[in-house]
Amino acid sequence: xxxxxxxxxxxxxxxxxxxxxxxxxxxxxxxxxxxxxxxxxxxxxxxxxxxxxxxxxxxxxxxxxxxxxxxxxxxxxxxxxxxxxxxxxxxxxxxxxxxxxxxxxxxxxxxxxxxxxxxxxxxxxxxxxxxxxxxxxxxxxxxxxxxxxxxxxxxxxxxxxxxxxxxxxxxxxxxxxxxxxxxxxxxxxxxxxxxxxxxxxxxxxxxxxxxxxxxxxxxxxxxxxxxxxxxxxxxxxxxxxxxxxxxxxxxxxxxxxxxxxxxxxxxxxxxxxxxxxxxxxxxxxxxxxxxxxxxxxxxxxxxxxxxxxxxxxxxxxxxxxxxxxxxxxxxxxxxxxxxxxxxxxxxxxxxxxxxxx
Amino acid sequence: xxxxxxxxxxxxxxxxxxxxxxxxxxxxxxxxxxxxxxxxxxxxxxxxxxxxxxxxxxxxxxxxxxxxxxxxxxxxxxxxxxxxxxxxxxxxxxxxxxxxxxxxxxxxxxxxxxxxxxxxxxxxxxxxxxxxxxxxxxxxxxxxxxxxxxxxxxxxxxxxxxxxxxxxxxxxxxxxxxxxxxxxxxxxxxxxxxxxxxxxxxxxxxxxxxxxxxxxxxxxxxxxxxxxxxxxxxxxxxxxxxxxxxxxxxxxxxxxxxxx
Numbered sequence: 001x002x003x004x005x006x007x008x009x010x011x012x013x014x015x016x017x018x019x020x021x022x023x024x025x026x027x028x029x030x031x032x033x034x035x036x037x038x039x040x041x042x043x044x045x046x047x048x049x050x051x052x053x054x055x056x057x058x059x060x061x062x063x064x065x066x067x068x069x070x071x072x073x074x075x076x077x078x079x080x081x082x083x084x085x086x087x088x089x090x091x092x093x094x095x096x097x098x099x100x101x102x103x104x105x106x107x108x109x110x111x112x113x114x115x116x117x118x119x120x121x122x123x124x125x126x127x128x129x130x131x132x133x134x135x136x137x138x139x140x141x142x143x144x145x146x147x148x149x150x151x152x153x154x155x156x157x158x159x160x161x162x163x164x165x166x167x168x169x170x171x172x173x174x175x176x177x178x179x180x181x182x183x184x185x186x187x188x189x190x191x192x193x194x195x196x197x198x199x200x201x202x203x204x205x206x207x208x209x210x211x212x213x214x215x216x217x218x219x220x221x222x223x224x225x226x227x228x229x230x231x232x233x234x235x236x237x238x239x240x241x242x243x244x245x246x247x248x249x250x251x252x253x254x255x256x257x258x259x260x261x262x263x264x265x266x267x268x269x270x271x272x273x274x275x276x277x278x279x280x281x282x283x284x285x286x287x288x289x290x291x292x293x294x295x296x297x298x299x300x301x302x303x304x305x306x307x308x309x310x311x312x313x314x315x316x317x318x319x320x321x322x323x324x325x326x327x328x329x330x331x332x333x334x335x336x337x338x339x340x341x342x343x344x345x346x347x348x349x350x351x352x353x354x355x356x357x
Numbered sequence: 358x359x360x361x362x363x364x365x366x367x368x369x370x371x372x373x374x375x376x377x378x379x380x381x382x383x384x385x386x387x388x389x390x391x392x393x394x395x396x397x398x399x400x401x402x403x404x405x406x407x408x409x410x411x412x413x414x415x416x417x418x419x420x421x422x423x424x425x426x427x428x429x430x431x432x433x434x435x436x437x438x439x440x441x442x443x444x445x446x447x448x449x450x451x452x453x454x455x456x457x458x459x460x461x462x463x464x465x466x467x468x469x470x471x472x473x474x475x476x477x478x479x480x481x482x483x484x485x486x487x488x489x490x491x492x493x494x495x496x497x498x499x500x501x502x503x504x505x506x507x508x509x510x511x512x513x514x515x516x517x518x519x520x521x522x523x524x525x526x527x528x529x530x531x532x533x534x535x536x537x538x539x540x541x542x543x544x545x546x547x548x549x550x551x552x553x554x555x556x557x558x559x560x561x562x563x564x565x566x567x568x569x570x571x572x573x574x575x576x577x578x579x580x581x582x583x584x585x586x587x588x589x590x591x592x593x594x595x596x597x598x599x600x601x602x603x604x605x606x607x608x609x610x611x612x613x614x615x616x617x
Contacts, residue, residue, distance in 0.1 A: 060509045080512040081521075087513035093506035097528050106524075107514035154514065 007194030008071035008161035010034040010057060015066035017052050025064065026052045028218035034196060039188050042198045043205040044215030045241070050198045051166055053215070057196065058164050059083045070162060081110075086155030086193075088165040092147045094139040100126065100150045101135035107158040125157040126150075128190075129183070145176045149183070156187065162194045169204065181207055202242050206230075214238050230282070235355050239280045246286065246325035246345075248279045248299070249357050257354070260321040265296040269354040276357035283328040285351035288315065288335045289344050298346035301325065303339050317345065363588075370581030380582035390566065390583060397563040398590070400480065400552075401545045407485040408541050409534065412492035416533075419493075420500045434493045442487065446554045449483040453555070480556045484545055491544060492537040499533025539598045543591050563587055 010033075017027040027049040034040045042050035055061035057068055059080030068076050075083050094103050101122050108118045126132050129149040139147055148168060155163060168184075169177045185208055188195050199205055205212050206226045214221045214229065214237070222234040233239035239247065250259030253273050257266040264279055271277050301317040304324075315327040315337070327345060329335065337343060370380050384390040419430050437445060452459050503526065511521035549564035556562070561569075563583060570580035 058513055060513065079518075080509070081515050081517055083513075084515070085513060087510065089506045089510055091504065091506060093504060093510035095507060095511075095525055096504075106511070106516070110515035110517075110520065158515070 006161075006192045007037040009036045009069075010040075010162060010194060010196065011067075011069040012053070012057070013067040015053060015056060015068065016064045017049075017056060017061065018064045025218050027056070029066070030218075030220055032213055032220060032223065034194060037192050037194055039185075039195045039197065039208060039210045041205040041209040041212045042196065042215055043200070043202060043212050043241075045200055048215040049218040050213075050215040054164050054166055054196060054198050057162075058085055058087050060087075084158075084160055086158070086160035086163040088148075088151050088155045088163070088168045090167045090170050092139070092144075092151040092171075094147055094150055094154075096139050099136050099138055100131060100142065100153075103139070103150055104154045104157050106154065111158060121157055125153045128156075128187070129153045144172050145180060148172065148180060152184070152187070156191060156193065159191075160193065162196065163188075165195065165197045167199055168197075170199075170201075177204070184208065206242075214241060216241070232353055233280060233355060236278055236280075236357065239278075239353075239355060244283045244326055244328075246281045246283065248319075248323070250277065250279070251275070252277050252354075260323075262299060262321065264299075265349060267349060267352050267354050271354060271356060277354050278357045280353045280355055281347050281351060283314070283326045284312075284330075285347050286325075286327040286345045287347065288327055288329070288337060289346065290335070290337065290341070291344060297349055297352070298344050300342065300344050303337055303341045303343055305339055306337075317343070366581040366584055368581075369577045370585055371578075373576075373578035373581075380578040381586075383579060384582050384586055393561060393563050393566045394586065394590075396560065397546060400477065400484070400562060401542050403481055404484045404488060404545045405538050405541045407481060408488050408492040409538060411485070412489055412496055412537065413534075415489075416493050416496035416500055419497050420503075434490050437487060438490060442550050445487060446483060446551050449479070449486070449551075450555060453479045453482065476557060477560055480552050480560075483551045483555050484548060487551060488541045488544060491540040495536035495540065496530065496533040499530045499536075503529045535598050539595060542594055546587060546591055546594075 012030060012032045012034075015027055015030045016025050018025040030049070030053055032040075042054060044050045052061060056063050057070075059075065059078060059082075063076055066076075067074065070083065070085070094100075095106065098106070104122045104125055105118050108121060113121075123132065123135070126135055129152055131146060131149050131153065134142060134146060134150075139150065142150065148171075151168070155165075165184075169180055172180065181204060184195075184197075187193075197205075197208060209226060211223060211225055212229055213223045216237050222229060222238045224232070229238055229242050233242065233245075236247065239245040248257065248260070248262055248264060250257040250262060250264070252266060252269070252271055252275050255266055257264045257277060257279055266277070266279065269277070299319055301319045303315060304318050305316040307314040307316065310331075312328050312330050315329060317325050317327060319325060325345070335343075371378060373380075384394075415430070415434075419427050422430065451457060454460070507525050507529070508521050511525045512518065516524065547564050548562065549568065552560075552562040553565055553568075556565075564587075567580050567583045567587070570576045570583065
């Protein structure tokens with residue numbers, strides 16, 4: 001294994017980017033700490049500012065305001081070529097006039113390493129991404145997956161302390177994407193490098209990350225582990241963006257959430273009495289029963305459709321107040337219902353989360 | 358269409374006034390012809406270099422601006438195509454002549470009285486302007502095909518901006534450079550109107566010499582010999598470029614450029 005320096009932490013404070021005279025900043029006072037060696041994913045819809053934030057960390061985009069530190073260095077004023085970060089681009093960005101080996105040698109030659117060491121490191125890194133026997137091919141003679149592995153090799157060959165990846169798997173088909181996800185996870189483990197990974201694909205984010213930062217409209221909505229975000233979403237946006245959710249809106253008062261003909265028991269919360277809030281329950285946390293009825297943790301609903309999805313089935317429902325929702329039932333634990341039935345959905349209070357509406 | 362008069366010219370060059378290679382011997386020995394050929398080659402190099410110097414950044418800017426601005430820039434480049442060469446050359450005569458606006462401006466800047474019209478400098482300026490589209494369009498078309506992420510990628514890998522340009526951007530635009538320089542070089546070799554109107558009779562180019570031989574002196578043999586020499590030089594240039602760039606790249610590229 002290469003003797004690498006372990007990853008560096010990345011610390012971002014009030015990072016802001018405004019393009020031209022745009023009304024809303026593309027990145028709006030983002031603050032974030034990425035721990036050394038951590039796999040951090042920036043997840044969000046397109047236009048949410050995640051790529052712009054990554055490019056500012058890489059030095060490829062100017063900063064309107066704020067602070068970026070990598071390790072103990074303030075890099076805000078440092079040009080891209082002196083930041084010593086590995087960057088993997090969405091469309092690979094391999095140099096088409098250079099072979100795979102020359103592409104991988106490029107960062108080493110810029111660092112004026114001795115020829116013998118360059119050759120040795122290039123060979124070792126190409127082996128690491130399992131492309132040892134394609135060293136002399138031009139990029140256009142390689143498949144998409146192979147090109148991406150060359151790009152990966154080129155970004156890690158000089159032992160950067162932080163590896164930045166901008167939707168690196170976006171151009172690949174599903175099967176190849178899953179293979180490369182495993183590859184990237186392995187490289188992260190073996191190299192100990194800090195990774196910041198940008199994607200709009202929540203499955204990819206859940207599969208790879210130590211922690212995920214969810215971006216929306218230039219801000220970070222929430223940072224946490226995959227299960228934090230899924231089980232304890234902090235905002236409506238996070239609940240809706242990551243997986244399916246059922247939401248009941250109402251006004252908070254004395255430990256209860258009332259509104260829209262419902263009166264539910266509210267979970268513990270920091271939100272003040274009188275504020276609007278939404279109770280979020282994940283589809284697999286809901287239970288169905290045939291008899292209609294409502295209660296502290298129960299709502300009546302009509303079954304509108306049932307979608308079979310292999311290992312589970314999705315029961316689409318409409319609540320008494322008109323809102324749509326869904327229940328996920330594992331195959332083998334199916335209730336005996338059909339579309340058109342009136343049912344009651346209920347949940348354990350531990351599985352409900354309250355977010356600001 | 359092209360072959361018959363060429364063949365006739367070649368025939369005349371070895372038969373008039375008498376059979377033999379006397380006309381070619383004259384080209385090499387009369388002193389005037391060789392001087393003119395050298396001067397023409399020098400002018401070609403300077404014009405090509407000036408064109409490249411202006412066209413490279415111009416074409417680059419065309420690739421990075423929004424489409425609307427790009428349309429304006431393209432129109433500016435193409436404008437000369439839609440005006441007659443004569444009109445443009447006379448326009449340069451007016452601009453560059455003694456007492457003309459450019460001369461006055463230079464004088465006002467304290468650069469003194471620079472002779473532009475009737476000098477090689479004037480010819481260079483006017484020719485470079487005429488040739489600019491032939492350089493800009495092939496350059497633009499090869500730059501347009503360069504992935505915009507490559508230079509940022511090179512920077513992120515530790516290349517200084519100058520190195521990123523020399524190692525990545527420039528090599529990828531070389532086909533356009535080759536196509537543009539060849540077009541401009543070959544065209545400037547045979548340029549007649551601009552040097553005739555703007556240049557000094559004492560500094561004539563090969564095309565003017567041919568015209569004098571054929572029209573004034575009626576020495577078709579000498580004219581033919583000079584023409585063929587010009588053709589050979591042009592072909593040699595093309596051959597030289599073809600050695601470095603894959604054949605057809607030049608033409609294919611410029612075609613694409615023209616369509617935009």
